Amino acid sequence: MPSRRTVLAAGAGVTAALAVGGAARADEHRPAALLARMTLEDKVGQLFVARVHGHSATEPDQADIDANLKELGVRTAAELIARYRPGGIIYFAWAHNTRDPRQIADLSDGIQRASLQQPRGLPVLISTDQEHGIVCRIGRPATLFPGAMAVGAGGSLRDAHTLGRIAGRELRAMGVRQNYSPVADVNVNPANPVIGVRSFGADPEAVAALVAEEAGGYRAAGVAATAKHFPGHGDTAVDSHTGFPVITHSREVWERLDAAPFRAAIAAGIDSIMTGHLLVPSLDPSGDPATLSHPVLTGILREHLGYDGVVVTDALGMAGVRTKYGDERVPVLALKAGVDQLLDPPDLGLAWNAVLRAVQDGELTEERLDVSVLRILRLKERLGLLAEPYTDPDAVDRVVGRPEHLAEAERIAERTTTLLVNEGPLLPLSPSTHPRLLVVGADPVSPSGTTGPPTGVLAAALTALGFTATALSTGTDPSAETIARAVTAAGEADAVVTTTCNVTAASPQRTLADRLTATGRPVVAVAVRNPYDVAHLPSVRACLATYSWSDAELRAAARVIAGTVRPRGRLPVPVQRADDPARELYPLGHGLTY
Template identity: 70%
Template sequence: MHHRTSRRTFLATTAVAATAAATAAAVPGAAAHRPADASSDRRLKRIISGMSLEEKVGQLFVMRVYGHSATEPDQADIDANLAEIGVRTAAELISTYHVGGIIYFTWAHNTRDPRQIATLSNGLQRASLAGRPGVPLLVSTDQEHGIVCRVGEPATLLPGAMALGAGGSRSDARRAARIAGLELAALGINQNYAPDADVNVNPANPVIGVRSFGSDPDAVAAMTVAQVRGYQGAGVAATAKHFPGHGDTNTDSHTGLPVIGHTREQWEELDAPPFRAVIGAGVDSIMTAHIVVPALDPAEDPATLSRPILTGILREELGYDGVVVTDSLGMQGVRTKYGDARVPVLALLAGVDQLLNPPNLSVAWNAVLTAVRGGEVSEARIEESVLRILRLKARLGLFRQPYVSLREVDRTVGSRAHRAAADAIAERTTTLLADPGALLPLSRRLHRELLVVGADPVSPSGTTGPPTTTLADAFGELGFSASSLSTGTAPNQAKRAEAVAAARGKDAVVVATYNVTAGSAQRTLVDALVATGVPVITLAVRNPYDVAHLTGRGVAASLAAYSWTDVELRAAARVIAGRAEPAGTLPVPVQRADDPTRVLYPVGHGLSY
């Protein structure tokens, strides 16, 4: 068994990101974004001149809507639309508010299956083009892959950001994004809120974690640029998020308002490099963060509402003239300091273009109209953002061809070639962290009878099976006899006893762990299983930091999969069974549980057979 401790191969490629960053810094605006085409701008400005104020304001909003169809949703979705938005259907939403974009969610029943998604996209575009102002829509979603995934199987599921960071290949990152982009484009989804450009330097970060490529700013920059190029090369607008950097938070901005204590110098060193790099690479859109960074804005406004951050730094210092979109305006982080009627107005004054998913569209839409009519926001300021949005729509070819073909859906989405590529990429991400007794790879002769137990978090897309079942099935396909038992993230004494009983007579036990802490019942479960004398293998299916709480407790081997989607779990099973090499290395350091000031496993750590 060989030990890898070098700074992964992709760190050698960070000169590309550094060059892009230096170019963007040296010539603000010059390399920051693709220059506008003068003749195209004239056409777009003519479109804007024919819009009413209500139509211009509508173009700024990207809104959720319930239903699988633009015109004929199920009754439950009609009821939800009436309760939350005051309209019955997506088509009615578009005609009432003239929205410039729609965002898809699994829970809103927008993403049942590929043909349905494409038909919905076509229906939305038809409704938008049939009314005023008669321009196509930006249809968006959060398809980061890994733990954030709105479109599930039979679409191709790919490794998420930290898994790709562990693989260390810019080529794999770009290829994954291109595959994802081609499938999104076939579905009529033309703006993806990915990749995540945050540098995860805080292991306790509750909202980013494995959504980040890692903790090294230059490495994150290189991987983020690769994914931007992959998405945009496939005809989908990429969105780098969350500016100015959400990687060092211990509060979830969905439920609170995080405060980042970085100095300006620390921000420049830790958070800024990925954003500088993607701006230099021509990223189509950048998403804001609902975080407070006092060093960047002494007024301590959330970045989404901060003119010093969005205009002063993002627009003027970094030279970005692409589309700036807020994170969801329904999140508590942006609602903590100001009311829902003030938030969209302040966001526009700060420098935002797209207002994403306000909790009450009527309140937000009318608040912007009132601000313009009252002189607080100029109509010229609104037109500036509408022009950026229309430029993006034009660049994506939506004025020329807003519709998608069901034949292309069948040909592209979940194709055999895409799935094979996903499996190959995933195999290069699984990380073997510890194997003190050289147990791995398992032998079908010596370890034929396996038990898989542990946490079963819900599939991020709602379409894949529980992790323990997926792993057991994968081992079965590899020639082992494997059974599964879901013990959850907080197994009680009865569940632990059931697992111990099931382990008797087995040749090895695989435990899927999910965010283990010092007092976690999952750790108690692992201890009980180790006490049976059966070799125990732990597989972290989210954060790789679990191993810090399991080291020295008699565990035979520990691995990290970085997500619990089928593609990553199947790859982990192949690694454990010796059908693939554990090629991944840590893209973040793992600190010791008993002394967080000391590193247990450094960046670049990983074992191989």
């Protein structure tokens, strides 16, 4: 396997050849000059952002080769590039693309080398979903920040910009130049199963300001940010991965609520906007999802909002975009609607050939493709990808997970932790009065490679602060036997901390909290995902919201429990009463301190 220095040298001649007309003219003329030499097949390829299995572009593990053959008809990323000439590649952890930073950088360089070695080869725009919080494709030792709703609870524009700038620097060091973040949806529906804490909150103006700042941070780092999911996925109880959401907002409500963050993103120079696979009848009564809607994408996004950057679909394998049309029609209709990048179609060969055939048959013109390809090439030029497609061999060690970045994540987490309930007051706890702590509760599977299950991370952090804390995982659906075991263990503790995740009225997690409280031991709940959990936990004396379960957020919660830092977060969403959802239990902006 050649080193990244060798890869850089091997591609230098090809890279130099891309500098059409010389460096002085590169910014203005290079994308158009590259477009002029492309074949129709080259142009079709540029429109696609493809997935591929494996940690290496040429030597993946056998299981990944088998998966690629089954799903894509090729063995490796290099073979995929040779066959389809994709303009982009998306990384997923489940596809084994993101084992560790050095491997990611090597994979990125391998992909670029494979593409640049093709006739008329162009650099590939590599992307991923690194939202932070509950959606992360790249884990430790990369810096993992609190997610959007946590940042919304902190309310700091500086923090949002810092997150984008640091996260962008680390992504760029690994060869990832496009990030599908920030989420620009305004989460006004507590039952939203797919957005929730991925949103900055329920206040459209606050969300707009934070979206613009985070996008600006990414732009400063030389990475394309992506505002998603246009025209707004925040008021739905249906997940577009598995169903077809319908947004019933009037045009006036949409303008006031959903449009504001996208307007702000556009004003901030957002590089790309992702479509949502959802139906908004007030914007287009045809019944088509927004991804396939000319009135939504061209009429509203392009013409009404004045956006001329890259539009990328959400993943085309999601149910929301496949409900009305077949997989062969979806990519063609998306392009007719105004899309530029076609993300992760379920059958790449079928989709690629469908677009090619649509041009050959006259349904799409080559001039239409030219418009999107030129946008994509201009984005690559703006990111410096056409001039420097390879990673810096020394950047991974120098940039990714550096101590200053990790410390910034910890500081942001401290400013976002929200104290919702504190009867007595119970908090802060002291090792002198409550030396023995039991940490029980939900341990949602980490999407980001944290150091352990939330109960274990929280117990370790409390122990480091002078307590003797024991962890006991009871899960998100504890059985009667598990609850009884936790109650017995609580008898040996001076206080109990219980983590919760997506509690409902009938949830066994509520039963666990009630049974723990009945022991007479003081109980502190830590909602590690939705702050709405607090409405279903009336028996606990104290409740914190962390909005996710990254190490930084859990350690910040431990410091708040111990009183070494004061809680400063404020609810970025209102919490409704469990017994009367029409009434608020805690309003937007609620948050206690010591």
